[in-house]
Amino acid sequence: MADMVGHWIDGVEVPGGSGVAADVFDPATGAVTRTVALASPADVGAAVASASAALPGWRDTSLARRTQVLFRFRELLDAGRQELAEIITAEHGKVVSDALGEVARGLEVVEFACGIAHLLKGGHTENASMRVDVHSLRQPLGVVAVISPFNFPAMVPLWFVPVAIAAGNAVVLKPSEKVPSAALFLARLWQAAGLPDGVFTVVQGDRTAVDALLDSPPVKAVSFVGSTPVARHVHRRASANGKRVQALGGAKNHMVVLPDADLDLAADAAVNAGFGSAGERCMAVSALVAVGPVADDLVARIAHRTATLRTGDGRRGCDMGPLVTAAHRDRVAGYVAAGEAAGARVVVDGREVRPDADGAGFFLGPTVLDHVTTDMSVYTDEIFGPVLSVLRVDSFAEAVALVNANPYGNGTALFTRDGAAARAFENEVEAGMVGINVAIPVPVSYYSFGGWKDSLFGDTHAHGTEGVHFFTRGKVVTTRWSASDAAGLELGFPQNV
Numbered sequence: 001m002a003d004m005v006g007h008w009i010d011g012v013e014v015p016g017g018s019g020v021a022a023d024v025f026d027p028a029t030g031a032v033t034r035t036v037a038l039a040s041p042a043d044v045g046a047a048v049a050s051a052s053a054a055l056p057g058w059r060d061t062s063l064a065r066r067t068q069v070l071f072r073f074r075e076l077l078d079a080g081r082q083e084l085a086e087i088i089t090a091e092h093g094k095v096v097s098d099a100l101g102e103v104a105r106g107l108e109v110v111e112f113a114c115g116i117a118h119l120l121k122g123g124h125t126e127n128a129s130m131r132v133d134v135h136s137l138r139q140p141l142g143v144v145a146v147i148s149p150f151n152f153p154a155m156v157p158l159w160f161v162p163v164a165i166a167a168g169n170a171v172v173l174k175p176s177e178k179v180p181s182a183a184l185f186l187a188r189l190w191q192a193a194g195l196p197d198g199v200f201t202v203v204q205g206d207r208t209a210v211d212a213l214l215d216s217p218p219v220k221a222v223s224f225v226g227s228t229p230v231a232r233h234v235h236r237r238a239s240a241n242g243k244r245v246q247a248l249g250g251a252k253n254h255m256v257v258l259p260d261a262d263l264d265l266a267a268d269a270a271v272n273a274g275f276g277s278a279g280e281r282c283m284a285v286s287a288l289v290a291v292g293p294v295a296d297d298l299v300a301r302i303a304h305r306t307a308t309l310r311t312g313d314g315r316r317g318c319d320m321g322p323l324v325t326a327a328h329r330d331r332v333a334g335y336v337a338a339g340e341a342a343g344a345r346v347v348v349d350g351r352e353v354r355p356d357a358d359g360a361g362f363f364l365g366p367t368v369l370d371h372v373t374t375d376m377s378v379y380t381d382e383i384f385g386p387v388l389s390v391l392r393v394d395s396f397a398e399a400v401a402l403v404n405a406n407p408y409g410n411g412t413a414l415f416t417r418d419g420a421a422a423r424a425f426e427n428e429v430e431a432g433m434v435g436i437n438v439a440i441p442v443p444v445s446y447y448s449f450g451g452w453k454d455s456l457f458g459d460t461h462a463h464g465t466e467g468v469h470f471f472t473r474g475k476v477v478t479t480r481w482s483a484s485d486a487a488g489l490e491l492g493f494p495q496n497v
């Protein structure tokens with residue numbers, strides 16, 4: 001492996017001209033393993049120019065040939081699952097089985113995009129007016145940018161890139177500088193699948209690269225995923241520059257447990273959704289809302305299960321890996337301390353973890369805080385770590401009001417055996433993705449992924465029909481071929497007859 005991870009422009013890895021690089025860590029050992037080039041605006045310009053040059057040929061490539069590339073990419077990605085998962089683990093820290101799960105969910109979107117022909121079909125109306133026909137088409141936007149977060153180095157890019165490419169666009173991906181290598185792995189697969197050079201381009205970098213993309217005139221649309229403050233910035237700046245934007249932001253996902261729930265199912269789900277990927281998932285459950293008398297029993301079951309989890313190096317078959325950086329680990333631990341100081345009870349204390357790992361990795365063990373209230377920073381802020389906060393309420397109505405009062409609205413879940421309560425929850429709760437006895441309700445690829453309120457800026461969600469609409473523009477054509485219908489001069493507004 002080269003020491004520095006570069007950009008992918010015109011089908012080759014290049015260092016770029018900025019001369020600036022950042023360290024890339026192995027979070028399980030704390031060691032710097034590589035560096036990553038940070039693009040200058042000129043580097044971004046080179047990437048966009050490459051995409052612009054490739055666009056006309058790709059846009060005019062038949063749907064049949066475009067789809068064949070997608071199918072080949074699907075086969076290559078399927079064959080490369082393990083290698084890609086290990087790349088993800090080495091830079092993100094999540095355990096390999098979890099990384100394999102993210103690749104599988106990304107693969108689902110590739111499979112969805114293989115069938116895009118059906119969704120690009122327009123309508124046709126014969127004789128809408130006398131011997132006048134109307135048909136509609138959906139056309140690609142042009143060069144589009146995808147800006148992704150650290151926590152899903154493969155899946156989040158794959159939410160957008162296959163759909164955009166299948167629809168005939170050229171894509172510039174700006175991955176998180178913390179996890180740069182997965183994007184290059186994907187770039188090589190696209191090339192091996194037969195995608196013409198330039199249709200998929202990668203610029204590594206930080207906010208300088210992001211802002212250069214947001215300001216770049218040839219970039220027609222931006223799909224962003226990251227924290228809410230940055231999502232807000234991206235949405236404002238790209239919109240002000242006339243671009244189409246979908247900016248998916250942060251989250252605070254609540255899992256509500258009613259007294260009639262299957263408590264073993266709920267406890268398993270809370271532990272899996274709270275601590276999987278060390279809580280660094282936008283769909284992680286971070287707030288457990290226990291309704292009525294269920295709380296003590298539920299917390300005991302969760303604490304019992306949490307005590308069995310093994311934290312350590314993701315390559316060693318552990319249940320949970322490290323956090324992404326030392327600074328982030330310290331920040332999360334700071335929230336635990338603040339919660340404790342504010343009166344929350346630390347039922348399981350991840351600060352005492354003894355990880356199965358060598359070196360000085362960025363570990364914090366799974367942590368359970370009980371008696372958390374809505375004014376504590378451990379509740380109000382997105383923590384993005386392995387911290388499960390338990391809030392206690394007296395009624396279903398109080399639980400729904402608590403969820404709805406939160407500014408985020410990504411995912412939420414209800415655990416119950418009561419169908420009427422489940423239906424009321426589905427109807428009343430203000431979140432984009434809802435689970436009933438499912439703690440992480442990530443939609444399958446042919447539905448769309450996205451939150452409400454401060455969890456998404458823009459109006460289109462990722463993949464599914466909404467994803468296809470985001471990456472295409474509609475056009476309606478009204479046609480007359482009959483010269484004998486010439487009506488002479490008539491300046492009134494045309495009416496259909």
Ligand code: NAD
Pocket residue numbers: 147148149150151152156174175176177205206207208210211225226227228230231233248249250251281282382384410451455
């Ligand atoms: P982040 O906002 O720090 O970074 C996201 C991207 O923006 C990265 O590519 C980064 O380089 C860039 N960036 C960072 N600061 C910037 C700035 N000031 N200006 C312009 N660009 C900037 O997010 P992260 O820490 O990489 O990822 C975690 C966050 O992403 C969490 O908040 C999580 O909830 C969110 N997330 C949301 C979803 C979703 O679907 N809603 C999915 C995954 C992650």
